Each structure stands twice: as structure tokens, then as C-alpha cells.
Amino acid sequence: MLFKTLLPTAALVAGASAASLGDVLSAQNSTLSTLNGLLSSNPDIVKVLDDASDITVLAPSNDALSKFLSNPDNAASVVSNPGLISALLSYHVLNGTWYTSNFTNTSTFLPTWLSNSSYANVTGGQVVEAALDNNNVTFWSALKQNTTVSQANLNFTGGTLHIVDTVLSIPGDxxxxxxxxxxxxxxxxxxxxxxxxxxxxxxxxxxxxxxxxxxxxxxxxxxxxxxxxxxxxxxxxxxxxxxxxxxxxxxxxxxxxxxxxxxxxxxxxxxxxxxxxxxxxxxxxxxxxxxxxxxxxxxxxxxxxxxxxxxxxxxxxxxxxxxxxxxxxxxxxxxxxxxxxxxxAATGATSSSTGLAVPLQTGAAGFAALFGGAAILLNM
The missing domain is CATH 2.30.180.10 (FAS1 domain)
Structure with missing residues (x-):
């Protein structure tokens, strides 16, 4: 089972909130209803995350997921490659508890739960780059796509959660x-x-x-x-x-x-x-x-x-x-x-959220694939 095999072993951060991850997600339902729907259909996924300690969850907002799935350039590869959904969700879980106060103007490279060798061949898991950008905590993934924190430091027993405005992109070869x-x-x-x-x-x-x-x-x-x-x-x-x-x-x-x-x-x-x-x-x-x-x-x-x-x-x-x-x-x-x-990356221009996304289906079919793909996490 993917998430359980990737669970971090660090100790629980002192002073973290007593709320569960499920409680935090439910409290933000107006912003995270799409993600909540994805996870609530498979509550064991939330339990695995809830049982983990010293993690940071980057939770794409409703607008982020809608933008991601409505991109006309996204392909239907998830149908033939359902492991892509598992990899994508893993890439949004960081090892370590990272509050916004931990970030500076100097980039840091944070390992994630994505260590599936089909998508990452980096010791300790594929990373995201993180730093302050115009005083906003920003993460960079594949092809310098940026993802900005829109709501920060939603603490739960195992760490903290940040709502982000763009879905991360898994780096390619x-x-x-x-x-x-x-x-x-x-x-x-x-x-x-x-x-x-x-x-x-x-x-x-x-x-x-x-x-x-x-x-x-x-x-x-x-x-x-x-x-x-x-x-x-x-x-x-x-x-x-x-x-x-x-x-x-x-x-x-x-x-x-x-x-x-x-x-x-x-x-x-x-x-x-x-x-x-x-x-x-x-x-x-x-x-x-x-x-x-x-x-x-x-x-x-x-x-x-x-x-x-x-x-x-x-x-x-x-x-x-x-x-x-x-x-x-x-x-x-x-x-x-x-x-x-x-x-x-083509010209050395300033990073932009227009970077290429991980290929997924568009529209309603894409949402269906996401919801179906979540179940796969529990069987890997």
C-alpha cells in the first residue's frame, strides 16, 4: 500500500493542533469540497495520513483542481496509467512539518512522499522547491511551474496543511x-x-x-x-x-x-x-x-x-x-x-503557473478518474 510504505518516521511536532486531518479538511469544505469528495469516498486514505506524523499536506483548492482538469492540453493517460493519480497525490505530501514562518527568500528543496521509481529516481523522494516569492510562500515543481499558498498553517495532529492555488506537476525525464x-x-x-x-x-x-x-x-x-x-x-x-x-x-x-x-x-x-x-x-x-x-x-x-x-x-x-x-x-x-x-525554463523567464501539468483527462471524465484513482492508493 503506497502511503503506508512511505510513512515518515519523524516524531510528532510539539505543540501541533489536536484536530485530526479530517477535521481540518471538513472545516475548509467551501474551499476544498472537490478534494474532500475525492478523499471522503475513500476514508482510509485520510486515516493513513491522519496516523502519520511530521508531514505537510499541500491541498489544491477547488479552483486549482478545476483549472487543472479543464486544461485542454491534458491527455487521457490516466486511463491507461492509473498509477499517475497515486503518484500525484503522493507528491502533495511533504516530509517534515513546514509552517510558513520556516520559509525565507532562499530556496529549500523538500522531499515528498513520491518515491515510486516509475516517477522518481531521487534518494529520499522527489522534491519540490520552496521559498518566499513577493512575501508569498511558493512551491515550484516540474518545468518551474509555481504553486502559491493561499491559506496557511491549518494544523492537525500530524503536522500542518496549506491550501494551494495550483496542482503540482510531477517532473518528467x-x-x-x-x-x-x-x-x-x-x-x-x-x-x-x-x-x-x-x-x-x-x-x-x-x-x-x-x-x-x-x-x-x-x-x-x-x-x-x-x-x-x-x-x-x-x-x-x-x-x-x-x-x-x-x-x-x-x-x-x-x-x-x-x-x-x-x-x-x-x-x-x-x-x-x-x-x-x-x-x-x-x-x-x-x-x-x-x-x-x-x-x-x-x-x-x-x-x-x-x-x-x-x-x-x-x-x-x-x-x-x-x-x-x-x-x-x-x-x-x-x-x-x-x-x-x-x-x-525555455528562456530563463520568471517562474509562472502556466507550466505544463501532469497529463490527465479533462472535465467530468477527469474528475471521475481522480475519484476512481484514489481507491488505487489502498491496493498498492
Missing amino acids: LNSTLVAANLTSADGALAKAGTDLTSQLAGLKNVTVFVPSNSAFAAIANIAGNWTSSQVVDVLKYHVIDGTVDYSTLLKNNTQAATLGGANVTFTVDNGTIFVDSARIVEKDVLINNGVVHVIDGVLNPQNTTAKPNTSGSSDAPAFSGATGGSNSVPFTSGVATPTSKVP
């Missing part, structure tokens, strides 16, 4: 994330590298991937356009750290990390800007199912591991000698489909 984020040159480079590398990356647990933007590849178009598949593999492996998920808050000045290709990359942190060798991170902490992606403005060169950043300027010279770019040329994009949806 590296390839689907590159496509959705319009990082088409990197996606094309992976295709040129071949299935061996793609399969290897998909199977790794706990990875950090530095993904060059399209403009970063365009800046070395005259060189990259002539690479063999073997050369592409060598370059891409220099962009991957295996065995550790280095969220941006963990990257420290003048430190190094070994890459999948063996050579070390060097980190520089200057006035809050993070550089990897000579490339700067332009979009931090894009979550994927087995780790994290950071979008960078330059392609890293495994033959130039001493490349230094230009910390005083807005851009850096390519790490490849003789790079001149091309005339509106972006290498590796021939035949790569351009996504119809754009998300913040």
Missing part, C-alpha cells in the same frame, strides 16, 4: 523536459549522441545536468556542426554529474565536481551568479525525475577544463577556440520538433 522547455539544440545533440547515452542518462539515479541553451549551441555552430557522434558523447558527458543532485543552493564558490566523462567542472559564485567553468547558469533548478537541470549560456568543453568566467560582463567567450557561430544557425535542431507550449 530529461528528454521530455528538454522538449517542453524548448531546449531543442540539446535535445538534438542527445539524439546525435545515440541511444546508448540516452539510455544511460535515463537510468542514472541522482544526477545534475548542465544544459546549454539554444543560443549557447548557436555560438559554436561552426564547430559543433562538424562533430561526430563520438565527439558529441564526450562533450555531453562533461555536462553531467552522476550520483549527486546539486541544487543551486549546494553549488559553492571555487569547488569542483567530477563529471560522467571523468574530468572535473569548476564552480564560481559571484554576487549570486553561479558559473560552471566559463558558462553562467541562466535558469536554475529545473526538476527532472532523476535529479535537476541547470540551463547554462555556454557549451562546456572537456578539452578546456580551465576556462574561467567573465564575472564582470554580461556574456562570456565560448570555451571552444575559433568558435564564430553561424548565420541564425542552431546546430542539432534539424528534424527536432518545436514544442507548441512554452514554459519558463
Whole structure:
């Protein structure tokens, strides 16, 4: 049974309210009636949560669930993949009791109950990013979709509950994330590298991937356009750290990390800007199912591991000698489909709630699938 196998073991937080989770949910029925209907049809789910200690529940409001299910882009994959509902609900339960006063302007990455290997290959469970954003407690999930707390600190015996305005999105794999984020040159480079590398990356647990933007590849178009598949593999492996998920808050000045290709990359942190060798991170902490992606403005060169950043300027010279770019040329994009949806990770824009959602049916059928899917939790 999924929830019982994922129950946290931390002790009950001192001073928590004596109310049960069911009591708190019932008291907020005008805002959480859709969620209450989902859970009341399977009261054992609430009991499992009620019996847990030291947890935080992110409860989507009626408007959040309505927006989620009415999205015309949502697919009917839940019919063929009912485990998606279980995973989605697990992703809304955080390990630890997190009151709004615990959050600051600095991001923290909180593990959730989502540890099903079909959806998460991260030690301790898939995370959400959390921080204050314009004085509002905000959570970021897949593709930098943001979810804001609309009502906070509804305490129950096992922890606390926050009502949120958007349903969290489960992070996808590296390839689907590159496509959705319009990082088409990197996606094309992976295709040129071949299935061996793609399969290897998909199977790794706990990875950090530095993904060059399209403009970063365009800046070395005259060189990259002539690479063999073997050369592409060598370059891409220099962009991957295996065995550790280095969220941006963990990257420290003048430190190094070994890459999948063996050579070390060097980190520089200057006035809050993070550089990897000579490339700067332009979009931090894009979550994927087995780790994290950071979008960078330059392609890293495994033959130039001493490349230094230009910390005083807005851009850096390519790490490849003789790079001149091309005339509106972006290498590796021939035949790569351009996504119809754009998300913040595509351009380094400010995070927005318009990120891609987990695919679900729309309208009444979607609600029926949600209610039916809840029963599945008790049998896994």
C-alpha cells in the first residue's frame, strides 16, 4: 500500500493542533469540497495520513483542481496509467512539518512522499522547491511551474496543511523536459549522441545536468556542426554529474565536481551568479525525475577544463577556440520538433503557473478518474 510504505518516521511536532486531518479538511469544505469528495469516498486514505506524523499536506483548492482538469492540453493517460493519480497525490505530501514562518527568500528543496521509481529516481523522494516569492510562500515543481499558498498553517495532529492555488506537476525525464522547455539544440545533440547515452542518462539515479541553451549551441555552430557522434558523447558527458543532485543552493564558490566523462567542472559564485567553468547558469533548478537541470549560456568543453568566467560582463567567450557561430544557425535542431507550449525554463523567464501539468483527462471524465484513482492508493 503506497502511503503506508512511505510513512515518515519523524516524531510528532510539539505543540501541533489536536484536530485530526479530517477535521481540518471538513472545516475548509467551501474551499476544498472537490478534494474532500475525492478523499471522503475513500476514508482510509485520510486515516493513513491522519496516523502519520511530521508531514505537510499541500491541498489544491477547488479552483486549482478545476483549472487543472479543464486544461485542454491534458491527455487521457490516466486511463491507461492509473498509477499517475497515486503518484500525484503522493507528491502533495511533504516530509517534515513546514509552517510558513520556516520559509525565507532562499530556496529549500523538500522531499515528498513520491518515491515510486516509475516517477522518481531521487534518494529520499522527489522534491519540490520552496521559498518566499513577493512575501508569498511558493512551491515550484516540474518545468518551474509555481504553486502559491493561499491559506496557511491549518494544523492537525500530524503536522500542518496549506491550501494551494495550483496542482503540482510531477517532473518528467530529461528528454521530455528538454522538449517542453524548448531546449531543442540539446535535445538534438542527445539524439546525435545515440541511444546508448540516452539510455544511460535515463537510468542514472541522482544526477545534475548542465544544459546549454539554444543560443549557447548557436555560438559554436561552426564547430559543433562538424562533430561526430563520438565527439558529441564526450562533450555531453562533461555536462553531467552522476550520483549527486546539486541544487543551486549546494553549488559553492571555487569547488569542483567530477563529471560522467571523468574530468572535473569548476564552480564560481559571484554576487549570486553561479558559473560552471566559463558558462553562467541562466535558469536554475529545473526538476527532472532523476535529479535537476541547470540551463547554462555556454557549451562546456572537456578539452578546456580551465576556462574561467567573465564575472564582470554580461556574456562570456565560448570555451571552444575559433568558435564564430553561424548565420541564425542552431546546430542539432534539424528534424527536432518545436514544442507548441512554452514554459519558463525555455528562456530563463520568471517562474509562472502556466507550466505544463501532469497529463490527465479533462472535465467530468477527469474528475471521475481522480475519484476512481484514489481507491488505487489502498491496493498498492
